[in-house]
Amino acid sequence: MQPFPAQRRRLYFMLFLLLFAILLPAVILYADGWRYKPGFGLVRTGGVYIDVPYPDAAISINGVQSGHSGFLQRGFLQRGFYIGNLAPSAYVVRVDRTGYRSWGRILVVEPQLVTDARVLLIPDEIDLTRLAVTGTASSTKLVSRPTYDSYIAAFATSTAASSTVPVDQSDGIGLFLEKGDVVARWLRTNPPPSVFCSSPSYCGLDVSVKREGGPALFAQFFKGGVIYRTKEGGIYFGEIDVRSTPAGALLYAAPGADFRVIDEAIIVKSGSALYEVEGL
Structure with missing residues (x-):
């Protein structure tokens, strides 16, 4: 097989060199994250x-x-x-x-x-079931006497508001009650998670959680969100996120009602009655 003539070899070399010079910047731009977007x-x-x-x-x-x-x-x-x-x-x-x-x-x-x-999804149906030690009503949930008494004792614990001491902590986030608001605060020195960031390059250390119901009186973490009670509205569930439209729900509309998160269950006390929030 005869080799290509020198003139043709030079031509091929120049074509490959030209192709390399054209494609190399495009490859570099692509690897560096550059793209052509219509409208942008x-x-x-x-x-x-x-x-x-x-x-x-x-x-x-x-x-x-x-x-x-x-x-x-x-x-x-x-x-x-x-x-x-x-x-x-x-x-x-x-x-x-x-x-x-x-x-x-x-x-x-x-x-x-x-x-x-x-993502934090809230069920369409959230039920409130009354707790009792004895009874046959289908609307009540029977618990043992020691369990019932332990729930009652939990509500005897003080939940006095403080702007300097968190009422609850989880994974580096503290919940504080400040001027009637529930504030989630990042307590560690490393960068905060994205729920504290309005954009990837702009992050704060505080996120307001309470959105309705008057002054907040108590708050606890629950399943990726926050349960809090207010003076006027009742008991609410809210999502921690500084970005727009965080999820939230009213769990029990009764001024004066209180709650505790006990063994991964939400126990509500209204007057002398105890309830458990189910479905959340």
């Missing part, structure tokens, strides 16, 4: 990561469905959804699941950064 032009992109610890939930971004949580073949929950190559902007994320209230959040995407959020 050439921009450095970011992404969002949504933690959805529930099966059968639909995730959408700006009204377009982006994923569906479910159990994998080995029984593990597919709970994390990453959506990348997003132009810097604000995006509306929504999560829907049958039997639960819709969860929504406006997430700000910044160049070369990932904005994350953890």
